[in-house]
Amino acid sequence: MSEKNYISIHNSEAFPVKSIPIVDIDDFRETVITEIERGKRLASFFGRPLNESAVCLTAVIADDKRGCLQILSTEVEKSYQSLTPDCSQANCFEREIAEQWGIVPLGHPWFKPLRFHHSYRKEYDAWERGLDEEILPAHTDFYQVSGDEVHEVAVGPVHAGVIEPGHFRFQCSGERVFHLEIALGFQHRGIERAIISGDKSKIPHYMETLAGDTTIGHSVAYAQAMEALSGCLVSGRAQILRGIMLELERMANHVGDIGALANDVAFLPTASYCGRLRGDYLNMTAMICGNRFGRNMVRPGGVMYNLDASLISQLSRKLEEVFSDTENAIGLMWDSPSAIGRFEDTGKISREIAEELGLVGVAARACGFERDVRFDFPTGIYCFSQIPVATFSTCDVFARAYVRGLEIQRSKSFICEQLETITGDDIFTVPGDSAPDMAVVSMLEGWRGEICHFAMTGADGNLLHYKVVDPSFHNWNGLAASMRNEEVSNFPICNKSFNLSYCGHDL
Amino acid sequence: MNWYILINIILPFVLAPFLFGVINRTKAFFAGRRGQPLLQLYYDLFKLFRKGSVYSVTTTWIFRIAPFAVFSSIVCVILIMPCGALVSPIGFRGDILLFIYFLAMARFFTVAAALDTGSSFEGMGASREVQFAALTEPAFILCMAALACETHSFSLSTIFSRLSFASWSGEGAVLLLVAVSLMIVLLAENSRVPVDDPNTHLELTMIHEVMVLDYSGPDLGFILYGAALKLWIIGSLVVGVALPVNTGNFFLDRFIFLGGMVLLAVIIGIIESVMARFRFLKIPQVLILASALSILALILQVRF
Numbered sequence: 001m002s003e004k005n006y007i008s009i010h011n012s013e014a015f016p017v018k019s020i021p022i023v024d025i026d027d028f029r030e031t032v033i034t035e036i037e038r039g040k041r042l043a044s045f046f047g048r049p050l051n052e053s054a055v056c057l058t059a060v061i062a063d064d065k066r067g068c069l070q071i072l073s074t075e076v077e078k079s080y081q082s083l084t085p086d087c088s089q090a091n092c093f094e095r096e097i098a099e100q101w102g103i104v105p106l107g108h109p110w111f112k113p114l115r116f117h118h119s120y121r122k123e124y125d126a127w128e129r130g131l132d133e134e135i136l137p138a139h140t141d142f143y144q145v146s147g148d149e150v151h152e153v154a155v156g157p158v159h160a161g162v163i164e165p166g167h168f169r170f171q172c173s174g175e176r177v178f179h180l181e182i183a184l185g186f187q188h189r190g191i192e193r194a195i196i197s198g199d200k201s202k203i204p205h206y207m208e209t210l211a212g213d214t215t216i217g218h219s220v221a222y223a224q225a226m227e228a229l230s231g232c233l234v235s236g237r238a239q240i241l242r243g244i245m246l247e248l249e250r251m252a253n254h255v256g257d258i259g260a261l262a263n264d265v266a267f268l269p270t271a272s273y274c275g276r277l278r279g280d281y282l283n284m285t286a287m288i289c290g291n292r293f294g295r296n297m298v299r300p301g302g303v304m305y306n307l308d309a310s311l312i313s314q315l316s317r318k319l320e321e322v323f324s325d326t327e328n329a330i331g332l333m334w335d336s337p338s339a340i341g342r343f344e345d346t347g348k349i350s351r352e353i354a355e356e357l358g359l360v361g362v363a364a365r366a367c368g369f370e371r372d373v374r375f376d377f378p379t380g381i382y383c384f385s386q387i388p389v390a391t392f393s394t395c396d397v398f399a400r401a402y403v404r405g406l407e408i409q410r411s412k413s414f415i416c417e418q419l420e421t422i423t424g425d426d427i428f429t430v431p432g433d434s435a436p437d438m439a440v441v442s443m444l445e446g447w448r449g450e451i452c453h454f455a456m457t458g459a460d461g462n463l464l465h466y467k468v469v470d471p472s473f474h475n476w477n478g479l480a481a482s483m484r485n486e487e488v489s490n491f492p493i494c495n496k497s498f499n500l501s502y503c504g505h506d507l
Numbered sequence: 508m509n510w511y512i513l514i515n516i517i518l519p520f521v522l523a524p525f526l527f528g529v530i531n532r533t534k535a536f537f538a539g540r541r542g543q544p545l546l547q548l549y550y551d552l553f554k555l556f557r558k559g560s561v562y563s564v565t566t567t568w569i570f571r572i573a574p575f576a577v578f579s580s581i582v583c584v585i586l587i588m589p590c591g592a593l594v595s596p597i598g599f600r601g602d603i604l605l606f607i608y609f610l611a612m613a614r615f616f617t618v619a620a621a622l623d624t625g626s627s628f629e630g631m632g633a634s635r636e637v638q639f640a641a642l643t644e645p646a647f648i649l650c651m652a653a654l655a656c657e658t659h660s661f662s663l664s665t666i667f668s669r670l671s672f673a674s675w676s677g678e679g680a681v682l683l684l685v686a687v688s689l690m691i692v693l694l695a696e697n698s699r700v701p702v703d704d705p706n707t708h709l710e711l712t713m714i715h716e717v718m719v720l721d722y723s724g725p726d727l728g729f730i731l732y733g734a735a736l737k738l739w740i741i742g743s744l745v746v747g748v749a750l751p752v753n754t755g756n757f758f759l760d761r762f763i764f765l766g767g768m769v770l771l772a773v774i775i776g777i778i779e780s781v782m783a784r785f786r787f788l789k790i791p792q793v794l795i796l797a798s799a800l801s802i803l804a805l806i807l808q809v810r811f
Contacts, residue, residue, distance in 0.1 A: 153627045153711070160708040174634075175787060264712070265783040266704040272538035338701065339783035346786070488631070489712040489787050 005031045006072035011377035014228040028074035045093035048465040064376045079104040089358035098126035115185035138167040138183035145171040164502035180483040187506035195466045211504030216249045217446030219298035225442035225455040226300035232431035237424035238302035243381035247411035250447035252281035254404040267339040273329035280322040302428035343398035347482040347494035361449015366399035373445035400497040436461045470504030515590045523739040524548035526772040533776025555728030573620030574729040580613040589664045591764035592753040598664035621718035628710040632717035642794035649801035656808045670751035684804035691797035693741045700779040
């Protein structure tokens, strides 16, 4: 394997677009497949139009061990030999490319649309659907098991709870699930296209609502990308504030998830306390920036709201108080054998499958992988203040809940430390114009897992291409895998243990 | 004193929904909440009985008669059901079996109506309901058999009027086993935690609730009212065994019985608050445990 097939870059480091090697498709396939086999991960893989007929496919490979990213690209027109048979991580990415640009990955074993929309290149459609043909989400062939004892259960897109739309098909024999297929796309809004075609001032708002529960995560990832492209240096205080906001977001969501898990197994005390505590964490976010989800807080160049001494002491006090309640509420559940018994050995994914699917975030750490962008590819405040990676090895619902519990503790100590040592007073630097013909990969550990944004500027310095990968994009297949041979009644807790984003996937 | 017997009929119809209020208040207390009003189920029933019903076009007459069939079976049970030591309006030798089979008939109609809707969720719920019922019925019958041996009677009224605190000092072990076994039966039959979760909105995990998803208006009202009466019926068996007061003072006896029922509702609330639901694979084990306890009670009763 020659080294020149790809370039190695670091997280949030701008590099000239021209430096990405364009190799032929066979070399591209071979490089990607070999690198992934060596234990690296496909962080992003997308197409962008080069001219009327050609599309440039670009792969971003994350090397967790060395903390660097490898980028390579190739040119294709209508079809190419699919990577998926040799590299499962490419599955959804290839379906996305096919859907967006009408490029057929030949030999793809699960070739179905992902979000159910028309191709961006009018004259190309991977499934040869007409231009006026209406494309409806989840209207596709589902995998079916046949036999006298087999039955099919369809759930959604409208669910009994107040959650986002998604369609789930179970192939069951009695209570046992053979296979679960998930069809999403109901929330496709075309965010990536809107970012590059529309008004620049709207982009931060798109980022904040890309996945509403990851407002800070996606805004920081976007800000990092824009700052790298414009060479803007963000002050230390702004970096610290971003870290605090990000960890508050993590704590709020983790507490909410643990409460939801308790609710699904009908363990009342933890369920109701966590419901309230999640609100308390969101309120702390609101104390800083006036919005419970952290909207309008992060912008390229820094943050919009500062902390003064009295707010710092208020926050510290509130955090101590809410955290000790959280410890009690979660402790109740860890002390309850009936609740733990329900989580243990439920929704197991083997380490091998987790590795093959390239799971990220809590789901990966619950399988024992030390995979955390804050640790592997640190940016901002995480370069200076490390948060220990929380892992657990049982790969089940319990592990995913327990890792969340550990992360709440670690985020709390991180925030306390930052509140004590926060210095400086500058929080915002006006970012200059983005440099022309540059690209950047901005990664960040959102509360769900690895957020990966790829941004590229054209000759005029405006954004030419923008690609968002939400952690949910990697992990939905993990949920499907965790339901294999599981009882169908365990689906709700498996689902909650992943708690993936529908709109983050659908974009 | 025949008019006293009317108490047997009036008490369940008037007070059964109140038990749900007590359970919910207990759960709310453990969750650190104020909880819904004690009389919430009365309000709900009142609301539902004033509404109209909506029927799915895939359903047939089975779906429409089921709520009434279920409710009338339960009313029949109440007629043969003693209220503590107070004899029932109708009572004869062997009415224990009729009692169990009236409850089984109610279940049959619920299950048939669930299958009638053609929904995969309701089918799953029906299959679970029948599977678990097949395991609770033996426990139930064996409990009754142990009590019948204890009191040398095959009529519910006689059984419960012959039980007293003296039986606890004499045959405490038998009664304790029967009471525990009946308690498990109560939790399973009334879809309470840890067997089922009456509050869940997750179709894939429900047992009883999922079977009645398609009902609305007065039909749903009858189903909810029937469920409340069923809780009262099995609850009064548990209270009758655990607290067999027969002082002879009519009002004192009734008062203690009602106190026992409220206490039972509080205990159910506590159980629901401190434990999680079992996974489905474990539920049969719990139900078999109930059968095992009642077999043990029967053996102890027959042998000694």
